[in-house]
Amino acid sequence: MLARVSSTPTFRRLPRAVREQQMLDAAVKVFSRRGYHGASMDEIADDAGISKPMVYAYLGTKEELFVACLHREGTRMMQAIADVVAPDLSADERLWRSLQAFLGFVGAHRDGWAVLYRQARGEQPFAGELTALRLRIVEVVAGMLEHTLRSEGREVTETELEVVAYALVGATESVADWLVDHPEADPEQTATRMMNVAWVGAAQLLAGTTWRPPNRRGEAPS
Amino acid sequence: MLARVSSTPTFRRLPRAVREQQMLDAAVKVFSRRGYHGASMDEIADDAGISKPMVYAYLGTKEELFVACLHREGTRMMQAIADVVAPDLSADERLWRSLQAFLGFVGAHRDGWAVLYRQARGEQPFAGELTALRLRIVEVVAGMLEHTLRSEGREVTETELEVVAYALVGATESVADWLVDHPEADPEQTATRMMNVAWVGAAQLLAGTTWRPPNRRGEAPS
DNA sequence: GAGCATACCTACTCGTGCGTAGGGTTACGC
DNA sequence: GCGTAACCCTACGCACGAGTAGGTATGCTC
Numbered sequence: 001m002l003a004r005v006s007s008t009p010t011f012r013r014l015p016r017a018v019r020e021q022q023m024l025d026a027a028v029k030v031f032s033r034r035g036y037h038g039a040s041m042d043e044i045a046d047d048a049g050i051s052k053p054m055v056y057a058y059l060g061t062k063e064e065l066f067v068a069c070l071h072r073e074g075t076r077m078m079q080a081i082a083d084v085v086a087p088d089l090s091a092d093e094r095l096w097r098s099l100q101a102f103l104g105f106v107g108a109h110r111d112g113w114a115v116l117y118r119q120a121r122g123e124q125p126f127a128g129e130l131t132a133l134r135l136r137i138v139e140v141v142a143g144m145l146e147h148t149l150r151s152e153g154r155e156v157t158e159t160e161l162e163v164v165a166y167a168l169v170g171a172t173e174s175v176a177d178w179l180v181d182h183p184e185a186d187p188e189q190t191a192t193r194m195m196n197v198a199w200v201g202a203a204q205l206l207a208g209t210t211w212r213p214p215n216r217r218g219e220a221p222s
Numbered sequence: 223m224l225a226r227v228s229s230t231p232t233f234r235r236l237p238r239a240v241r242e243q244q245m246l247d248a249a250v251k252v253f254s255r256r257g258y259h260g261a262s263m264d265e266i267a268d269d270a271g272i273s274k275p276m277v278y279a280y281l282g283t284k285e286e287l288f289v290a291c292l293h294r295e296g297t298r299m300m301q302a303i304a305d306v307v308a309p310d311l312s313a314d315e316r317l318w319r320s321l322q323a324f325l326g327f328v329g330a331h332r333d334g335w336a337v338l339y340r341q342a343r344g345e346q347p348f349a350g351e352l353t354a355l356r357l358r359i360v361e362v363v364a365g366m367l368e369h370t371l372r373s374e375g376r377e378v379t380e381t382e383l384e385v386v387a388y389a390l391v392g393a394t395e396s397v398a399d400w401l402v403d404h405p406e407a408d409p410e411q412t413a414t415r416m417m418n419v420a421w422v423g424a425a426q427l428l429a430g431t432t433w434r435p436p437n438r439r440g441e442a443p444s
Numbered sequence: 445g446a447g448c449a450t451a452c453c454t455a456c457t458c459g460t461g462c463g464t465a466g467g468g469t470t471a472c473g474c
Numbered sequence: 475g476c477g478t479a480a481c482c483c484t485a486c487g488c489a490c491g492a493g494t495a496g497g498t499a500t501g502c503t504c
Contacts, residue, residue, distance in 0.1 A: 012469095012470085012481085012482075013469090013470060013471075013480085013481055013482075014481085015480095015481090016480085016481085019481090034346070035344055035345060035346055036344070037259045037345075038346065040460085040461060040462085041461075041462065041463080042461075042462095050482080051482065051483055051484080052462090052463085052464095052483095053463085053464075053465095053482075053483075053484095054481080054482065054483085056462090056463065056464080057481090057482090061462080061463075062461095062462070062463090092433070093436055096433075096435060118343050118344055119344050121340050121343065121344065122257055122258070122340055122341050122343065122344035122345070123257060123344070124256070124257055124260065159407075160415060162400070163397060163400065163412060163415045163416070164415070164419050166393075166396050166397055166399075166400045167393040167394075167396060167397050167416060167419050167420070168393070168419075169396060170392045170393045170394070170395055170396020170397065170399070171388075171389040171390070171392045171393035171396070172389075172392070173392055173396065174388050174389060174391060174392015174393070174395065174396075175385060175388055175389050175392065177388075177392070178384070178385065178388045185381075190385060192433075192434075192435060193382060193385045193386070194385070194389060195433050195435075196432050196433050197386050197389050197390075197423045197424060198389070198423065199433050200423055200426045200432070200433055201419045201420065201422055201423015201424070201426065202419060202423070204422045204423065204426050210418050210422070211314070211318075211414075211417050211418050211421050211422055212414075213318060213414060213417075214315055234451080234452075234499095234500085235450085235451055235452075235499090235500060235501070236451085237450095237451090238450085238451080241451085262490085262491060262492085263491075263492065263493080264491075264492095272452080272453095273452070273453055273454080274453095274492090274493085275452080275453075275454095275493085275494075275495095276451075276452065276453085278492090278493065278494080279451090279452090283492080283493075284491095284492070284493090
């Protein structure tokens with residue numbers, strides 16, 4: 001065959017580390033677009049410019065590949081946040097910077113993270129992985145809240161903190177979803193809005209300004 | 223054959239309407255446990271005590287079946303909420319009752335709704351269906367907020383309302399997830415906690431108490 | 445109690461896509 | 475320049491599960 005006329009040098013035979021990253025890039029892209037089950041290993045391999053057995057050789061089965069994606073993106077996200085929070089900042093600023101970094105990250109990786117995250121929740125094998133990540137975040141947030149509260153001399157139960165932290169994290173994820181669907185929106189401004197509802201709400205609550213259910217006519221308080 | 227000794231009368235030959243409900247029950251259960259792809263039509267049929275072709279005859283393809291599940295559960299949920307909110311109630315009480323009804327519903331249908339909901343988000347074909355439901359809820363919440371705000375003479379942008387509404391809805395969903403994983407928790411108490419962070423936060427925000435990012439040293443305000 | 449619609453079944457087809465067997469080729473050490 | 479290890483391919487096996495063909499039984503109407 002006379003083929004391979006060195007048109008584009010076709011860059012074949014790349015070192016493993018490089019190929020692995022290309023594969024992961026392709027996998028994230030395809031998983032995002034098609035969903036875990038909708039994605040075929042053939043398409044991923046194709047998109048990475050490589051053949052299927054290579055994917056199996058380097059990253060293992062489909063499940064392992066997905067976990068690898070999850071792991072890489074998760075680590076990147078956590079890193080993006082860790083890079084901007086310094087322990088000497090005030091609680092509110094730490095929270096705001098985290099929000100900013102998080103939403104900024106999601107905004108920059110629309111394709112990647114948010115959809116990957118949406119994917120992973122449904123599938124049994126990965127729910128655990130995700131829940132763990134989520135839990136770590138929730139604990140960080142709960143920690144922030146607790147610290148702030150304790151420093152103001154207020155007592156709160158573990159459960160109360162946990163629920164509030166979950167609410168905050170859920171709210172943020174939801175706003176992240178919104179952000180993914182609104183490319184024109186500015187992550188920083190969104191973070192500020194988010195901060196408003198979250199911080200002001202939490203602060204008020206923690207300061208003791210609670211809302212109590214109205215006693216409706218005739219109902220005896222238990 | 224001497225079989226069918228009327229041990230249990232085996233209740234065969236039931237009218238269509240009844241069988242359809244049994245099938246839906248089974249489908250919800252299996253979809254919840256296994257996920258959309260993990261569930262097989264055989265298992266669903268089996269669980270409903272019927273053979274596969276009946277499922278196809280009554281509810282159509284797997285996709286249609288799932289949509290039917292989604293639809294039934296979605297309708298039930300909306301109904302549960304609609305049953306407790308009267309238009310003559312104050313905004314905060316309407317919101318609280320909705321929360322209560324919603325979390326109560328989720329608590330009572332742990333198996334059913336929450337997991338179904340988690341499932342549907344990932345799969346392309348149903349994301350639309352779900353987003354529509356979600357959007358309706360967001361709009362209702364946004365409406366509540368707007369009404370309250372306008373009545374206090376404050377101006378807010380469409381976008382701001384939308385983000386806050388998304389945050390609230392996301393927070394609630396997240397807390398619902400938490401509730402599913404904590405069977406010992408009381409939905410009503412959780413609703414009250416939720417109400418605290420949501421309403422107090424939103425109210426403060428809307429009253430104009432905003433949080434503003436600190437101007438860090440040397441940074442010029444744009 | 446004949447006829448008909450409806451409920452119901454067993455047993456298949458067939459596409460799809462994961463994972464692999466088995467073999468070729470290019471770089472790199474010596 | 476020659477062996478060897480890494481990179482890379484084409485082409486398949488195989489299981490699993492959606493959907494169907496074609497036939498049976500049962501209750502209802504007149």
